[in-house]
Amino acid sequence: MQKYLTRELGIEALHMAITNRRPGRGLVIHSDRGSQYASSDYQQLLRQYGFICSMSPKGDCWDNSPMESFFKTLKTEFVYHRRFKTRAEARVKIFEYIEVFYNRLRLHSALGYETPEEFEKNYENLIKVA
Numbered sequence: 001m002q003k004y005l006t007r008e009l010g011i012e013a014l015h016m017a018i019t020n021r022r023p024g025r026g027l028v029i030h031s032d033r034g035s036q037y038a039s040s041d042y043q044q045l046l047r048q049y050g051f052i053c054s055m056s057p058k059g060d061c062w063d064n065s066p067m068e069s070f071f072k073t074l075k076t077e078f079v080y081h082r083r084f085k086t087r088a089e090a091r092v093k094i095f096e097y098i099e100v101f102y103n104r105l106r107l108h109s110a111l112g113y114e115t116p117e118e119f120e121k122n123y124e125n126l127i128k129v130a
Helices: 007-021 040-048 062-077 087-102 116-129
Strands: 028-031 052-055
Touching: 007 040, 028 062, 040 052, 062 087
Parallel strands: 028 052
Antiparallel strands: none
16 A cells, blocks of 8 residues: 555565465456556566456456455445544554455355355365365
8 A cells, every 4th residue: 555556566566465375377367457557567577477467448447346346345334434644554454454354254245145265265175175
């Protein structure tokens, strides 16, 4: 979380995801057509890890609707009800909301009323059995 959305921020976030999640080659990375995601540095990182770049067509918000829905939920359930004193405080509180509440406690109707953590674990177990 920074003041501006830059290519460096996108690259840092992608590095964080790679480090924490260890995704395999062939992973589809979807984004809008922002310059940070179209930058040669970001695109090179995708190629380096064998990820597939997917960008919405210009003016098409539907491809990115899951993220748009997430940000709407984040804002309406959490951000709009608080006043943060500093950017650092906002970063900590938003991280706690996402990592503690949203991913581990909040039930999601689109996931059969499981948390994202439960859904992912059940999906991974299903894949191992198949």
